[in-house]
Amino acid sequence: MERKFLTVSALNRYLKFKFDNDQNLQKILLKAEISNFKHHSRGHLYLKLKDNSASIDAVMFASSTKTLNFKPKDGDQVIVEGHISIYEPYGTYQLYIKKMDLDGIGDLYLAYEQLKEKLEKLGMFSEEHKKPLPKYPQNIGVITSPTGAAVRDIINVLSIRYPLARVIIYPALVQGVNAKESVADQINNANIDELVDVLIVGRGGGSIEDLWAFNEEVVARAIYASKIPIISAVGHETDFTIADFVSDVRASTPSHAAEIAVPSKTDLLNTISKYMDRMQTSLSRASEAANKYFKQVTQSNIIANPEKITENIKLKLIYLEEKLTAYKPSKQIEHYRENIHNYQLRFHQIIYTILRDKQNRFVSSTEKLDLVNPLSIMKKGYTIVKQDQTIKKSVTEIDESSNIDVEFHDGYLNCEILKKVVK
Amino acid sequence: MNDRTFEEKMEQLEKLVKQLESGDNSLDASVKLYQEGIVLAKECHEELQKAEKMIVSLKTESGLKDFTE
Numbered sequence: 001m002e003r004k005f006l007t008v009s010a011l012n013r014y015l016k017f018k019f020d021n022d023q024n025l026q027k028i029l030l031k032a033e034i035s036n037f038k039h040h041s042r043g044h045l046y047l048k049l050k051d052n053s054a055s056i057d058a059v060m061f062a063s064s065t066k067t068l069n070f071k072p073k074d075g076d077q078v079i080v081e082g083h084i085s086i087y088e089p090y091g092t093y094q095l096y097i098k099k100m101d102l103d104g105i106g107d108l109y110l111a112y113e114q115l116k117e118k119l120e121k122l123g124m125f126s127e128e129h130k131k132p133l134p135k136y137p138q139n140i141g142v143i144t145s146p147t148g149a150a151v152r153d154i155i156n157v158l159s160i161r162y163p164l165a166r167v168i169i170y171p172a173l174v175q176g177v178n179a180k181e182s183v184a185d186q187i188n189n190a191n192i193d194e195l196v197d198v199l200i201v202g203r204g205g206g207s208i209e210d211l212w213a214f215n216e217e218v219v220a221r222a223i224y225a226s227k228i229p230i231i232s233a234v235g236h237e238t239d240f241t242i243a244d245f246v247s248d249v250r251a252s253t254p255s256h257a258a259e260i261a262v263p264s265k266t267d268l269l270n271t272i273s274k275y276m277d278r279m280q281t282s283l284s285r286a287s288e289a290a291n292k293y294f295k296q297v298t299q300s301n302i303i304a305n306p307e308k309i310t311e312n313i314k315l316k317l318i319y320l321e322e323k324l325t326a327y328k329p330s331k332q333i334e335h336y337r338e339n340i341h342n343y344q345l346r347f348h349q350i351i352y353t354i355l356r357d358k359q360n361r362f363v364s365s366t367e368k369l370d371l372v373n374p375l376s377i378m379k380k381g382y383t384i385v386k387q388d389q390t391i392k393k394s395v396t397e398i399d400e401s402s403n404i405d406v407e408f409h410d411g412y413l414n415c416e417i418l419k420k421v422v423k
Numbered sequence: 424m425n426d427r428t429f430e431e432k433m434e435q436l437e438k439l440v441k442q443l444e445s446g447d448n449s450l451d452a453s454v455k456l457y458q459e460g461i462v463l464a465k466e467c468h469e470e471l472q473k474a475e476k477m478i479v480s481l482k483t484e485s486g487l488k489d490f491t492e
Contacts, residue, residue: 136430146481146490159477164429164470167479169490189482265471268433272464272471275440279460282443286453289446323454 009088016086019093025084028095031103032056034076045072049080049095058082060097069207070102077103108208112215115242119217124224125245131229133249133261134197139166140261141196141228143186146171150204150233150254157258165262168196174203179213184222191226199226200257201243202233214241223247233257287320291339310347313340378409386412395422429470436463 006014019025032049039045043062048055058080060068072078081099086092119125140158144150146169158165170190173182183201190199201223203211213219214234223230223246232247233254244250251257294313317336378384384407385392392398400420406413427435439460443453481490 134430136428136433138428138430155477155479163474163477165477167477167490168487169479169481171481171483186482193482265474268471269468271433272436272468275436276461276464278440279443279457279464282440282446283453283457285446286443286448286450290450320450320454323458 008091012086012088012091015091015093016088019084019086028080028082028084030080030082030095032078032080034072034078035074037072037074045097047072049078057092057094058097059094060100064098067099070209072100079103102209105208108212108215112242115215115217115220116245119220119242119246124220129224130248133229133231135263136162137165137197137262139168139196141168141170141190141199143170143172143183143190143199143201144203144233144254145174148174148204150174150202153204153253153255154200154233154258157255158262161259161264162262163265174213175206175210180216180218183213184216184218187219187222187226187230191228194228196228198261199228199230200233200251200254200261201230201247202251202254202257203235204254205235205239211235211239211241214243216242219243220246231257231260287335291335294339310343313343375409378407383408395420429467432463432467432470436460436467439463 030049032051034047035050035055036048037045038047043065045060045065047058047060049058050056070076079101080095080097082095082097084093084095087094123129142151142154144154151169155167158167168190170186172186173179187199187201190196202214211234214232220242223232223243229249230247231249231251232241232243233251233256234241234243235253237252240250249260251260294316317340320336374384385398386405386407387398387402392404398404398417398420400417403414403416406415439456442448443456443460448456479490480487
């Protein structure tokens with residue numbers, strides 16, 4: 001009987017086929033302890049997963065390690081998700097890890113909820129206790145790791161928005177067992193130093209374990225006790241820590257905290273130019289009011305002392321021109337000039353009116369005078385008799401031996417006297 | 424005058440603007456307020472424009488040191 005031989009390759013391929021087609025092996029959820037942990041230079045992780053009596057080889061490829069929230073090491077209790085397959089060249093089976101978390105995360109959530117409830121009952125989250133942030137902080141304290149991305153982001157945003165501020169970094173450990181004391185100590189130190197007007201406390205994103213220091217009571221109490229207002233800036237938008245609830249303002253990220261902490265240069269420049277516009281408008285209004293007042297005054301005094309008023313206005317104009325040209329409200333000066341011009345026109349009119357009035361009066365006076373003018377009377381037929389250039393009012397004054405002149409309004413006659421009769 | 428902080432200047436400026444806008448001032452007083460306000464506004468503007476590099480220090484056991492990343 002002829003026996004049929006398999007090749008090793010065929011066997012391994014067959015076994016792999018069997019493993020890969022078993023639904024139970026394709027989605028494994030395992031609770032175990034890490035041992036023989038090796039971090040391959042290419043980024044793959046090789047380890048054994050074990051319990052008290054058994055172990056299995058496992059691998060986590062570099063492509064999957066991005067989801068890791070902790071640095072695995074021997075002895076870690078972990079929860080692992082993955083599938084079983086055969087490595088054909090050696091015929092060994094192993095667990096291919098897709099996701100791995102530290103066990104005990106459920107405990108962390110419970111602790112978080114309990115502490116949150118406790119502190120809330122103590123009134124540590126109350127709005128009344130929250131301190132307002134300074135509008136223009138001169139000194140900003142930053143409590144975080146001096147080497148992390150958070151500190152860079154914060155410095156970046158602050159220096160763009162408000163380079164007038166000075167920044168003091170209070171270096172703190174932001175993850176690991178000593179982080180909570182480190183952060184709490186630096187909050188206390190900043191309060192002792194009294195060098196800063198506002199504190200940003202936080203770190204960049206990470207796993208719930210990474211952020212855990214900010215869920216510790218000692219940190220919460222340090223924040224609560226701080227006399228300096230605190231902006232919390234822990235992790236990402238979606239991360240809410242106890243520190244966020246106690247702090248005076250919660251920022252979603254470190255960069256956001258920097259934005260909250262200071263006004264923006266651009267906004268301030270806009271505000272300043274708006275202030276300048278508003279002042280200009282107010283000054284225009286004030287000068288208009290003054291113009292009105294001038295008008296009233298000039299109208300009442302114009303006839304009494306016109307030249308004095310022009311003088312005053314001229315002085316005022318010179319005074320205002322000096323002041324205004326210094327700040328170039330050229331429109332104002334133009335406005336005043338126009339006014340002065342109008343006033344001058346009006347003075348001319350008034351003086352002209354006065355003159356015309358006087359002239360009229362003169363004309364009517366001359367008319368009256370005309371009535372008594374002897375020439376006018378002569379026009380009506382009266383004549384003047386003169387002898388030796390003197391006017392004779394009586395016949396008795398006439399010397400019969402010489403001629404007399406009889407004057408009409410338009411000429412005279414030289415006459416010989418033929419007869420003199422005295423009535 | 425120059426010892427005033429940016430905050431004090433901005434607040435003073437805001438006060439001047441409001442006072443000027445109240446309309447309770449003589450023309451002389453208005454011109455004075457305006458003059459003072461413009462000087463302040465220019466100072467604040469310049470202070471912002473001039474500020475280039477922000478000073479960053481690191482708090483250490485032995486006091487403040489320059490912070491370099």
